Amino acid sequence: MIRVESLSRIYPATAKSVAVTALKDVDIAVRRGEIYGVIGRSGAGKSTLLRAVNGLERPTSGRVLVDGVDIGALTDSDLRAERRKIGMIFQHFNLLSSRTAYDNVALPLEFAGVDRAVIRPRVEALLDLVGLSDKRDRYPVELSGGQKQRVGIARALATEPKVLLSDEATSALDPETTRSILALLAEINRTLGVTIMLITHEMAVVKDVATRVGVMEDGLLIEEGDVYDVVTRPRTDTARSFLGTLAGREIPPGLAARLRPSPEGTTTALIRLGFTGSRSTEPVISRLSRELGLDVAVLQGQVDEIGGRPFGTLIVSLPNAALADGSAERFLAHYDVATERLGHVA
Amino acid sequence: MSPELLRLILAATLDTLYMVAVSGLIGTLVGGPLGVFLATSGRGELFAAPTTNRVLGVVVNATRSTPFIILVVAIIPFTRLIAGTSIGTTAAIVPLTIAAAPFIARIVEAAIREVDQGLIEASQAMGATPFQIVRKVLVPEALPGITLGLTLTVVSLLANSAMVGAVGGGGLGDLGIRYGYQRFMPEVMAMVVLVLVVLVQGVQSLGETLAKRVNRRLRRP
Ligand SMILES: Nc1ncnc2c1ncn2[C@@H]1O[C@H](COP(=O)(O)OP(=O)(O)OP(=O)(O)O)[C@@H](O)[C@H]1O
Ligand SMILES: [Mg+2]
Numbered sequence: 001m002i003r004v005e006s007l008s009r010i011y012p013a014t015a016k017s018v019a020v021t022a023l024k025d026v027d028i029a030v031r032r033g034e035i036y037g038v039i040g041r042s043g044a045g046k047s048t049l050l051r052a053v054n055g056l057e058r059p060t061s062g063r064v065l066v067d068g069v070d071i072g073a074l075t076d077s078d079l080r081a082e083r084r085k086i087g088m089i090f091q092h093f094n095l096l097s098s099r100t101a102y103d104n105v106a107l108p109l110e111f112a113g114v115d116r117a118v119i120r121p122r123v124e125a126l127l128d129l130v131g132l133s134d135k136r137d138r139y140p141v142e143l144s145g146g147q148k149q150r151v152g153i154a155r156a157l158a159t160e161p162k163v164l165l166s167d168e169a170t171s172a173l174d175p176e177t178t179r180s181i182l183a184l185l186a187e188i189n190r191t192l193g194v195t196i197m198l199i200t201h202e203m204a205v206v207k208d209v210a211t212r213v214g215v216m217e218d219g220l221l222i223e224e225g226d227v228y229d230v231v232t233r234p235r236t237d238t239a240r241s242f243l244g245t246l247a248g249r250e251i252p253p254g255l256a257a258r259l260r261p262s263p264e265g266t267t268t269a270l271i272r273l274g275f276t277g278s279r280s281t282e283p284v285i286s287r288l289s290r291e292l293g294l295d296v297a298v299l300q301g302q303v304d305e306i307g308g309r310p311f312g313t314l315i316v317s318l319p320n321a322a323l324a325d326g327s328a329e330r331f332l333a334h335y336d337v338a339t340e341r342l343g344h345v346a
Numbered sequence: 347m348s349p350e351l352l353r354l355i356l357a358a359t360l361d362t363l364y365m366v367a368v369s370g371l372i373g374t375l376v377g378g379p380l381g382v383f384l385a386t387s388g389r390g391e392l393f394a395a396p397t398t399n400r401v402l403g404v405v406v407n408a409t410r411s412t413p414f415i416i417l418v419v420a421i422i423p424f425t426r427l428i429a430g431t432s433i434g435t436t437a438a439i440v441p442l443t444i445a446a447a448p449f450i451a452r453i454v455e456a457a458i459r460e461v462d463q464g465l466i467e468a469s470q471a472m473g474a475t476p477f478q479i480v481r482k483v484l485v486p487e488a489l490p491g492i493t494l495g496l497t498l499t500v501v502s503l504l505a506n507s508a509m510v511g512a513v514g515g516g517g518l519g520d521l522g523i524r525y526g527y528q529r530f531m532p533e534v535m536a537m538v539v540l541v542l543v544v545l546v547q548g549v550q551s552l553g554e555t556l557a558k559r560v561n562r563r564l565r566r567p
Contacts, residue, residue: 054471056467056470056471080473080474080475081473082473083470083471083472083473084472084473086471087471088468088471088472090464090467090468092462092464094462094464094465094467094468096465096483096486096487097487097562097563098486098487098489098560098562099486099562107469107472107482108472108473108474110478110482111469111472111473111474111475111478111482112473139562140562141562141563141564155472159472159473165471
């Protein structure tokens, strides 16, 4: 649905700043009807990427195709028409303070020159969809953050787009409101079949709604895959660091304070284990302990699921020796358990 | 005070209101679009035309930094060309308008620049044309600021219109100079000042009330 082909964007140097390469040769294919998450730290180039999809940003090289249409090759007026097929929501909502919820949702239809008689039922249906029928005549100042974002979502859907772009749409919201907005996005994806590309710096957001995820760093797409695979078996340190914020993945704080990078002067090693698929139900730990004769202590554990597929995370301690000769990790790999060394404690 | 004097004051007040209304109206018709253009024609903006923007900016600043009384005298030939005369109420409208338009332009420009850039981006993402963005987004969002600015303009027009009285412009200023000063009738001078104070107060409160009414950023009680 969205094809990003070797996309680069260089902001040229100005009198005050040097040139910035915001995107380097990025390739992404977002499939029809999926929710694709892009995660990355501040300045990684996420917004630049998203803005290239609806032509707010002109690529330096490469191209973006949305439903087969080359966005960069359109004339101004064709681009405007194309943008009506691509909705967008924002971190700070970007609602007009001078318009009520109803009039904000009606705005893109007014831009499109749609008849008032057509606008009315459509806007009312959209307000109903996002659960704000009772706030129809309220101004943004009278709405909570979550309600404002619902208006933003209704507005983005007004022209019945095929694609919805979301730039940190939940970053200004509290965790509970975030979940309700994500649930709404998932529902829209499911019931209207809208393809969603969403940008975030929180793995929890990706894990809650996305089917696939791309990890960006310094303008590069450094890792990509099904959310389940990236969460359970991250391949890059960046991806791993985003997992750190997910529940059940933290090292207990008392231990974290005593953790050392080298085994010198310590006796025990900490590793994080990732269980996936059917193996997650096998008694791997007791076998590890029995067959290798190791003392294994479980320090932290969590079972979760992504898209109905379960996965488990355990933080365990082992004798240093079992790590030094690699025997424990070999054994675990045999059972398809992902391992990650965390450090050593005395 | 004699009824005749009162009639003179009433006529002068009407003259003043006429000058202020017409020059305010034409000033807004010229200065409003000019302000919108100034606010949207910088580098990389909606109607990007950086050179024109800079030239117009200089012209606007030049007009604004010329003391009004000098402006009045300097453009007498132009005034005569437009109004057919350089004396009287109608003639006074020319310099008043020329002073008001750049003032309004700057006020409108400032109010529009206050509008969140994110709204322009959101509108573009919705497929709006630059003109639609101005008409449906920028101007409505800037309306509280513009309303307050126009209030300020009318107040300064009142002051300027009194000043054109010194050079035969008609209205309250003219009356004050001719009767209050030259014929030494302090009660006329006092009346003129009083009427001007009342007018300024009235305009100010009206403007503030309107601005509050169009401002949706404030929570309603
Ligand atoms: N208009 C611009 N001119 C110059 N440099 C820019 C411009 N916009 C973005 N950049 C630079 O491009 C890089 C990528 O910016 P971008 O906004 O895409 O990052 P991001 O991943 O969205 O970050 P954040 O999470 O903070 O929103 C940054 O280094 C930024 O400073
Ligand atoms: Mg960003």
